[in-house]
Amino acid sequence: MEEEQKAILFKISSHFPSPQGVKISYGTAGFRADASILQSTVYRVGILSSLRSLKTQSVIGLMITASHNKVTDNGIKIADPSGEMLTQAWEPFADQLANASDPQLLLQLISEFVTKENIPLDGTWTGEILVGRDTRPSGASLLEAAEQGIGSVVGAVALDMGILTTPQLHWMVRARNKGMRATELDYFKQLSDSFRCLMDLIPNKHKLNETDDKLVVDGANGVGGEKLEILKKMLDSLAIEVRNSGKGEGVLNEGVGADYVQKEKVTQHGFGIEDVGIRCASLDGDGDRLVYFTVPSNSSGDIDLIDGDKILSLFALFIKEQLSILNKEVDKNATNNYEACLGVIQTAYANGASTDYLKQLGLEVVFTQTGVKYLHEKASQYDIGIYFEANGHGTILFSECFLSWLDARNNELSAISKGSEQQKAALRLLAVSNLINQAVGDALSGLLLVEAILKHMGWSVHRWSDLYQDLPSRQLKVKVVDRTAVVTTNAETVVLRPHGLQEAINAETAKYTRGRSFIRPSGTEDVIRVYAEASTQEAADNLANSVAELADQFLGYGSNK
Ligand code: NG1
Ligand code: ZN
Numbered sequence: 001m002e003e004e005q006k007a008i009l010f011k012i013s014s015h016f017p018s019p020q021g022v023k024i025s026y027g028t029a030g031f032r033a034d035a036s037i038l039q040s041t042v043y044r045v046g047i048l049s050s051l052r053s054l055k056t057q058s059v060i061g062l063m064i065t066a067s068h069n070k071v072t073d074n075g076i077k078i079a080d081p082s083g084e085m086l087t088q089a090w091e092p093f094a095d096q097l098a099n100a101s102d103p104q105l106l107l108q109l110i111s112e113f114v115t116k117e118n119i120p121l122d123g124t125w126t127g128e129i130l131v132g133r134d135t136r137p138s139g140a141s142l143l144e145a146a147e148q149g150i151g152s153v154v155g156a157v158a159l160d161m162g163i164l165t166t167p168q169l170h171w172m173v174r175a176r177n178k179g180m181r182a183t184e185l186d187y188f189k190q191l192s193d194s195f196r197c198l199m200d201l202i203p204n205k206h207k208l209n210e211t212d213d214k215l216v217v218d219g220a221n222g223v224g225g226e227k228l229e230i231l232k233k234m235l236d237s238l239a240i241e242v243r244n245s246g247k248g249e250g251v252l253n254e255g256v257g258a259d260y261v262q263k264e265k266v267t268q269h270g271f272g273i274e275d276v277g278i279r280c281a282s283l284d285g286d287g288d289r290l291v292y293f294t295v296p297s298n299s300s301g302d303i304d305l306i307d308g309d310k311i312l313s314l315f316a317l318f319i320k321e322q323l324s325i326l327n328k329e330v331d332k333n334a335t336n337n338y339e340a341c342l343g344v345i346q347t348a349y350a351n352g353a354s355t356d357y358l359k360q361l362g363l364e365v366v367f368t369q370t371g372v373k374y375l376h377e378k379a380s381q382y383d384i385g386i387y388f389e390a391n392g393h394g395t396i397l398f399s400e401c402f403l404s405w406l407d408a409r410n411n412e413l414s415a416i417s418k419g420s421e422q423q424k425a426a427l428r429l430l431a432v433s434n435l436i437n438q439a440v441g442d443a444l445s446g447l448l449l450v451e452a453i454l455k456h457m458g459w460s461v462h463r464w465s466d467l468y469q470d471l472p473s474r475q476l477k478v479k480v481v482d483r484t485a486v487v488t489t490n491a492e493t494v495v496l497r498p499h500g501l502q503e504a505i506n507a508e509t510a511k512y513t514r515g516r517s518f519i520r521p522s523g524t525e526d527v528i529r530v531y532a533e534a535s536t537q538e539a540a541d542n543l544a545n546s547v548a549e550l551a552d553q554f555l556g557y558g559s560n561k
Helices: 003-013 039-056 088-099 103-117 139-151 166-177 184-200 223-232 258-264 308-327 352-360 372-379 400-416 421-435 443-457 461-465 501-509 537-555
Strands: 031-034 059-064 073-079 127-133 156-163 214-218 239-243 279-283 290-294 304-306 342-346 364-367 384-388 394-398 473-478 487-489 494-497 516-521 528-533
Touching (some): 003 039, 003 103, 003 139, 031 039, 039 059, 039 073, 039 103, 039 127, 039 139, 059 139, 073 139, 073 166, 127 166, 139 156, 166 184, 184 223, 184 421, 223 443, 258 279, 258 290, 279 443, 290 308, 308 342, 308 352, 308 384, 308 394, 308 421, 308 443, 308 461, 342 352, 342 372, 352 364, 372 384, 394 400, 394 421, 400 421, 421 443, 473 537, 487 516, 494 501, 494 516, 501 516, 501 537, 516 537, 528 537
Parallel strands (some): 127 156, 214 239, 214 279, 342 384
Antiparallel strands (some): 031 073, 059 073, 384 394, 487 494
């Protein structure tokens, strides 16, 4: 590393001292903490994203957000060249940088890493980092810290993309690296065009179905609602009302948003008895999660949740149907046949009833650890990989290979049987691949796909909800002394350490019909998460409470006395 570069890094980094006595780690989705202690972390991630851009000679994204967490938190995620989350191979370096205690150590770490990775820092390459942020008040000053970090690396430049949803930024990074137009307007255009295309292909018999037309969306008082207000103006066939759009007095994620709705299963602020029976959806604070729900008529304050698992099931059903239309009447001897490999990816949080349902459909279902980076990686191994977390984060990935076959097949069909069911199926699948975000889970594109599929099927929200009955479940959080003391295996469903805890959980779970329970340390909050499901809500609650007590006994503040 040149002396000049070292001097710049040393000088600027001394303005960003790391917070004393805090260890920060790159979790399930980047760094997250109280915004007041994040200046140095964001500055350092700015450096890291520059190095990543120079190393890959591609555009990189840096998103300042703490998603569904409280408004006083903030965080930072990095988008790799394909728009995916930062490669896991660089996460240990991210941890080291974030925790380097002084500028000297920081410089040494960077210098060693640059040599090891052979990163060109001689000005021969220019790095470019697109920086986005959500609506959190701390975003503006953290943006400056990120720009300082990016500016500390010779040859790297930051481009402030303004306030965006997380998936918009990921989409832009991917588009830029593919040499495509990548403005926000291009994003909206791609979504609205492909949505229109799907609507135009709706079977005639369902076209007149005007039932259930209104959709009410909870914007979590965040950026997603704001963007949906713009997008909806470009859609003529969908009536959307946005509530909790962030313009009023409500606070980001406070008693609103997809995480609240999914975990608490009660009506959020702005919704109530007047919404009985209406199709409602909820986004999270940075617009990458989506759940649907309806308000039942019993005025209990509860909601009927349609979670990520059910969104996944709807998508899987539709894709499977289109694939079978496409492959109908194929000439078994033809050389242009392509049996697409369709895979479904879930985590341990997926409701057991959803997994049963998907398997009944004859689909291949696999499980990964919690965190989109794991699901995405797995899904990318299929021609069509559909992944969703129960909390509503997910998407559908199409392989390049399958898409180019599909494109060619569509051209062929349009020449020999234009307007046939087979060609329509090819067009629908192509439209889905344009609509649904290929970089990361995206609430806005997911919402449009749900809407298009419901219209295609001629289904009400209730018909969709009735696909299967969720097993009652409960999630709890337990504060412990050190959450890293919990070591898990088998897609996080089995506790290896502390010893004896898994046996205790097993003994408790065995007492319940259809009981299933597991614990794991959160990667975004300083807690242990407990999940339980069983045949009744009371049983699921009891099981969750007992397992939480076990976690407390083994790991809580009383455990080391
Ligand atoms: P943690 O805090 O590691 O459980 C949460 C979600 C993840 C993922 C990340 C990123 C649950 C149980 N966990 O992670 O699925 O979405 O946040 O936002 O919902
Ligand atoms: Zn989010």
